[in-house]
Amino acid sequence: MRISNEEMLAPTDIPFNQVPPYRVKVVEYTKPTTRAQRKELIKQHNWSAPNLPAEYVYVNMVTDSGTSAMSDRQWVAMWLGDESYFNCKSWYGLEDALQTFTGMKYILPSHQGRSGEGIVYEEFVKAGDLVPSNCHFTTTRAHCYYNDAIPMDMTCPEYYDEKNTSWFKGNIDTVKLEQLFKENADKIGFVELVAPNNLCAGQPVSMANIREVRRIIDKYKKRDVIFSLDVARISENAWIIKKYEAGYGDKSCLEIVQEMMSYADLSHMSAKKCGLVNMGGFVSVRDKINYMKLQPKLIRMDGFLTYGGLAGRDLEALAVGIMEGVNDYYLEDKQRQCDVFANACKARGVATFNPACTLGAWILAEYCLPHIPKKNGPGTALCVQAYIEGGVGFTSMDSLHRGREDSSDPTNVEKIQLAPYELIRCAFPRRAYTDSHYEWCAESLYRAMQWGDKIPGYVRQKMDDIRPPLQKRDIGLRAFFDEYEPLFEHP
Numbered sequence: 367m368r369i370s371n372e373e374m375l376a377p378t379d380i381p382f383n384q385v386p387p388y389r390v391k392v393v394e395y396t397k398p399t400t401r402a403q404r405k406e407l408i409k410q411h412n413w414s415a416p417n418l419p420a421e422y423v424y425v426n427m428v429t430d431s432g433t434s435a436m437s438d439r440q441w442v443a444m445w446l447g448d449e450s451y452f453n454c455k456s457w458y459g460l461e462d463a464l465q466t467f468t469g470m471k472y473i474l475p476s477h478q479g480r481s482g483e484g485i486v487y488e489e490f491v492k493a494g495d496l497v498p499s500n501c502h503f504t505t506t507r508a509h510c511y512y513n514d515a516i517p518m519d520m521t522c523p524e525y526y527d528e529k530n531t532s533w534f535k536g537n538i539d540t541v542k543l544e545q546l547f548k549e550n551a552d553k554i555g556f557v558e559l560v561a562p563n564n565l566c567a568g569q570p571v572s573m574a575n576i577r578e579v580r581r582i583i584d585k586y587k588k589r590d591v592i593f594s595l596d597v598a599r600i601s602e603n604a605w606i607i608k609k610y611e612a613g614y615g616d617k618s619c620l621e622i623v624q625e626m627m628s629y630a631d632l633s634h635m636s637a638k639k640c641g642l643v644n645m646g647g648f649v650s651v652r653d654k655i656n657y658m659k660l661q662p663k664l665i666r667m668d669g670f671l672t673y674g675g676l677a678g679r680d681l682e683a684l685a686v687g688i689m690e691g692v693n694d695y696y697l698e699d700k701q702r703q704c705d706v707f708a709n710a711c712k713a714r715g716v717a718t719f720n721p722a723c724t725l726g727a728w729i730l731a732e733y734c735l736p737h738i739p740k741k742n743g744p745g746t747a748l749c750v751q752a753y754i755e756g757g758v759g760f761t762s763m764d765s766l767h768r769g770r771e772d773s774s775d776p777t778n779v780e781k782i783q784l785a786p787y788e789l790i791r792c793a794f795p796r797r798a799y800t801d802s803h804y805e806w807c808a809e810s811l812y813r814a815m816q817w818g819d820k821i822p823g824y825v826r827q828k829m830d831d832i833r834p835p836l837q838k839r840d841i842g843l844r845a846f847f848d849e850y851e852p853l854f855e856h857p
């Protein structure tokens with residue numbers, strides 16, 4: 367008999383802020399490589415860490431999306447997958463779990479986050495609309511452009527102040543939001559809050575901020591407005607609220623998630639993160655009519671209402687994973703691992719964005735490689751050198767890769783703005799690596815930094831001659847197509 371959700375949360379004096387609440391049953395071997403091989407490999411792949419075949423990446427912190435290790439409970443559940451087309455048994459268990467998780471009655475399964483977002487944006491975002499957010503994720507930004515709307519990122523001022531010690535630097539700037547509503551309420555039909563804020567160093571959003579957004583919408587709206595939460599990592603956000611927002615210490619993370627959701631009209635989730643599955647997602651909707659509006663779109667884009675692009679076994683895995691992912695002991699351990707890595711970086715003089723919050727840790731590459739100007743991608747350069755040193759993979763989110771287009775004139779490359787920080791995202795595949803892996807990643811960054819000005823900056827390459835220029839609606843996906851070259855060879 368597998369351990370139940372309740373048993374997993376039984377009172378204990380075992381310190382899960384020091385040790386994990388699980389043990390390992392299956393291991394995956396990795397391909398050993400040498401420094402010389404890695405240098406050759408990355409050279410062959412255009413000096414681009416994301417271009418590398420993953421089998422040559424020893425510790426892969428490029429993303430936490432779909433990279434979780436599943437539990438024995440999930441693998442057992444998968445065997446019970448009902449693969450009937452209509453109304454499979456597996457759907458009802460998942461629907462029940464997601465109704466509990468979100469507190470919303472209507473659930474639409476989707477094969478991953480972006481397909482759920484696609485139908486939501488198609489229905490609720492109209493041409494000419496302004497779509498405010500604390501910072502759109504790449505795909506919701508793209509959905510805005512696809513619907514001829516303007517994404518507006520309104521990250522709070524605390525985020526831009528490196529020294530600020532707030533735990534909620536992912537908030538939306540509610541002063542700006544209120545002003546936008548006062549001036550343009552007729553153009554706002556959809557507000558998106560990403561919790562936590564992936565593209566702003568994974569910083570969490572506070573309950574107070576979510577509540578305030580609700581208040582502003584209710585006070586100023588001039589038409590129907592959907593308040594939507596992008597909840598890929600909401601359980602990890604809930605842990606930070608539990609620890610650092612007054613009044614939540616005695617609540618479970620599940621209760622906190624439910625309260626966060628209670629202010630929203632709709633949520634969409636890439637379950638590949640806090641759902642602890644390798645594939646899956648959903649949309650939850652409070653209002654029946656809105657749910658009904660989305661139904662035909664789901665059938666056109668992803669699949670029938672009871673599977674949404676997923677196999678019955680995937681539905682089973684998610685029904686179990688969503689509750690494991692919001693377990694307080696597990697979340698405490700997840701934060702502990704982030705701290706292990708962030709502290710290992712700090713001890714070696716590798717600058718981190720503070721605080722490092724459950725989703726991952728971000729490196730401030732401008733301090734690690736001060737000789738490389740922002741426009742020449744210090745993050746990109748450090749990622750490449752760290753791979754050469756230790757076989758580790760990270761994602762560069764520096765000005766070169768993630769400089770922001772002007773959303774009212776998106777195809778104008780002259781208007782791309784430098785990023786506020788030259789970040790590297792070090793994401794934590796859930797339950798997949800040990801503390802010593804993370805120590806090694808910090809060590810690889812440290813060794814990379816030691817090369818100092820022998821490490822080259824980067825410039826954008828001309829696009830492949832036969833590649834058509836990206837259209838306005840695809841411009842938000844630029845980072846996937848741009849290519850870069852180093853100004854000289856890496857050491």
Ligand SMILES: Cc1ncc(COP(=O)(O)O)c(C=O)c1O
Binds near residue numbers: 478479596637638647
């Ligand atoms: C905050 C956020 N929203 C949405 C998505 C899209 O999810 P998916 O990759 O499952 O389509 C991601 C993916 O990384 C994300 O980080």
